[in-house]
Amino acid sequence: MGELYFIGMGLSRSLMTNKALDIIRKADVIIYDTYTSFSCDISPDYVRSLTSGKVIEANRDLLENRSAEVISLAKEKAVVVATVGDPMIATTHVSMAIEARKAGVKVSVVPGVSVHCYLISKSMLSSYKFGKSVTIVYPSYGIMDTAPYSVIKSNRSLDIHTILYLDIREGKFMTPNEAVSLLLQMEDMRKENVIKEDDVIVVGSRLGCEDEAVVSLSLSEAKKYDFGKPPHILIFPSNLHYMEADALKWMTTK
Numbered sequence: 001m002g003e004l005y006f007i008g009m010g011l012s013r014s015l016m017t018n019k020a021l022d023i024i025r026k027a028d029v030i031i032y033d034t035y036t037s038f039s040c041d042i043s044p045d046y047v048r049s050l051t052s053g054k055v056i057e058a059n060r061d062l063l064e065n066r067s068a069e070v071i072s073l074a075k076e077k078a079v080v081v082a083t084v085g086d087p088m089i090a091t092t093h094v095s096m097a098i099e100a101r102k103a104g105v106k107v108s109v110v111p112g113v114s115v116h117c118y119l120i121s122k123s124m125l126s127s128y129k130f131g132k133s134v135t136i137v138y139p140s141y142g143i144m145d146t147a148p149y150s151v152i153k154s155n156r157s158l159d160i161h162t163i164l165y166l167d168i169r170e171g172k173f174m175t176p177n178e179a180v181s182l183l184l185q186m187e188d189m190r191k192e193n194v195i196k197e198d199d200v201i202v203v204g205s206r207l208g209c210e211d212e213a214v215v216s217l218s219l220s221e222a223k224k225y226d227f228g229k230p231p232h233i234l235i236f237p238s239n240l241h242y243m244e245a246d247a248l249k250w251m252t253t254k
Ligand SMILES: C[S@@+](CC[C@H](N)C(=O)[O-])C[C@H]1O[C@@H](n2cnc3c(N)ncnc32)[C@H](O)[C@@H]1O
Pocket: 011, 036, 037, 038, 083, 084, 085, 086, 087, 088, 089, 090, 091, 113, 114, 115, 116, 164, 165, 166, 167, 168, 204, 205, 206, 207, 208, 209, 231, 232, 233
């Protein structure tokens, strides 16, 4: 009898739980998700060094379009879908989990340290004040997706903060500089007075790694700031409680 495990590996080796390690060590097959996120020190080769199970590097096609193959394998074997961070936060793996359950396969989820929670904690902004999050994507065929603009506008109208994930496209990671430039272009297009150059954002870089950084700066400062190596993530805050404003003062730029 097989089983399908969705394992969160955390953001880096030091943040991988013992439970995740145990299940990876014992699994027959590990489907390593290379599509939804990236870690500074967890890699398919690192996972190979932990287990005698077969490690398969999975792209979007295998995880979304060919998930039936994974589910069919899990009818007989212990199969792990291993994701950097948490397997169910800002991913589409719930769809595979539901299909597997419908097919009679036992499904287990092992949460991991997610960039979402890690960022909220490091920013010290109130966890009660975060709304819908959204990904800023590169324009495709010259068309700009202004969904992040709509989400920030809606969250701000409710006085809540927005987490902005940044696009990963064919191995290229969007930089905070590119993200800020796209947000300002969205304002130019929509002109609904949502995003201004002097708005303050929080940028998390390589969270969970030795060289992680969290900085708070204005959009105009962010345009030319060197944020270092990826991955990066942004918070677009709404109005700040005085304690949140104090917390951000400790995170000013270098
Ligand atoms: C689609 S989300 C997936 C989140 C993942 N499932 C988790 O729970 O951590 C991936 C995006 O989160 C951000 N991200 C992921 N890991 C990060 C890290 N260690 N430091 C900063 N940003 C990170 C990047 O913007 C990246 O493109």
